[in-house]
Structure formats: structure tokens, C-alpha cells
Amino acid sequence: MGIGATHIDHIVISSNNSGAVAQTFADNLGIEIKRKMIRPGTSAQLAFAKLQEVVLEFAGPPEVKPDEEVKAKLWGMVLAVEDIDAAVSELRAKGYTVGDPTKAVQPGAKIATVKGGTSGVPFALIQYNALPIEGASS
């Protein structure tokens, strides 16, 4: 039995200047940056592009040092699962340390971080339609 992963939901590229890195990818690869936001809580600057089912998330610190060389690295990935509670239970039963699913920045989604046992890949799980979407009529 697995975790019920349906696809790679997003891939995170971390840097010291998410706006500059996102712009380079947009200019060089013809990728459209669809959304920019500040992450609640950490104030991290985020930019998002989507290539079919996979979102590229460009993440950086709140403050950019203009004189600093822009450096980025491919960080980790988030897998979409059908049932995050079941996936978390499954992994915990196998000895993994997994955070409790919490509300994600994506509307209606819950996310949980898997700590270790992933061949060095920072790794999280996300389930969409896991929570009521605020402001949506029922």
C-alpha cells in the first residue's frame, strides 16, 4: 500500500531573490508567472508558474539584498494525495515522522511535511478539497 499520490503538485526552487529567479525562468523558458504572494506567517516572497499539472514555486526571503548575487537551488517537492490523513497514518505506521496536516496557502488544501526517509528530498504531501474554501457558498 502506498500514499495514494496522484501527481507532483509542485516543485520548490528556493533562492535569495524569488522575484529575480522567477523572472529569469519566465524570460528564458517562456513560463508565465501566474501569481505572486507573501506567505502568511513567514513573509517569504513567493511566485508561482504552472506547467500543466505541476506548479513551480519560487520561494525567497522577505527582504532582498540588491547587491547580492542571485543564487537559487532546486529544493524539494510536494506530492498531491487523495487522502492526506490516510497517507500520514500510513507513513507514520512505517516509522516516518510526519507533521500533522495543516491548512495550506492553497484554498481548501491541507499540507503535511515528511521529515526524513526521502533520499534527501524535502518532501510534503498536499490534499486539495480537504477543507471548506473561505468565502465560497455551500
Place this chain on the structure above:
Amino acid sequence: MKAKRIDHIGIVVKDLDTALGTYARNFGFTVDAARGGSVAALGIKNAFMPVGESDLEFIQPLGEDGPVAQFAKERGEGTFMLSIEVDDIDAAVEHLRGLGARVGAPSNGVAFVSAKSAHGVNLQLIQRQ
């Protein structure tokens, strides 16, 4: 040029069989037996596990030389490379070179973009048939 799709994400591992066993047993992924193996020219062996429309590529260095071995030496295991599908690899390479990027010559539908041209991110361009 326009990137079409994330083809795969490359993950460097110390031991290919161990990593595949972990991802199969614990996460439920299946190796695509039709692809992968030793790639002497790159000094690696690899295997692919499909996840939706993309793949996880697991890459084990076979020696001490080359970018994969260098990554393993410096960082151990982890995410190494992003592979992006394009419609026309030759046009994509020409486009990027025109922008000043360092890009290797396409071979068998694949070209590697220097990490220095992507702020440190290893990129591969790939043209599927």
C-alpha cells in the same frame, strides 16, 4: 520558446536499489522497467518512477567524475536537476544561447543548461517524440 511540461525531477542517491526500494515500499511508486540503466557517458545509472504526468528520476553516480558525482560528494543525496519538455530542442537551445545562456549541444533529444545560467539550478531540456 515555451516550456511545455515538467518531464522529470532528478534525484541523486547513494544507492539506486535502496532508494527505489524506499520509494516503492513506503510511497507506493513503481519503477518503469522500460527505461533506465547505466549511462556510461554520464558516469551514472538511473531509474524512473512515474508520478502523474512526470517522473522521478533516481541517479546514482558510478565513479568520482562528473556533475552527479560532484553533487553527491558535496551535498550527498537530494534534488539535483529539473527536466523540462520543449517542442523543438534545437530551437530551444538556439533561443537560450541567443540570450547568453550556456547550453550544451543537443544529443538524443536532450540538452543541458549550465547551472550558472539559471542562478545555480541544473536544468535539462528534453524533446519527446
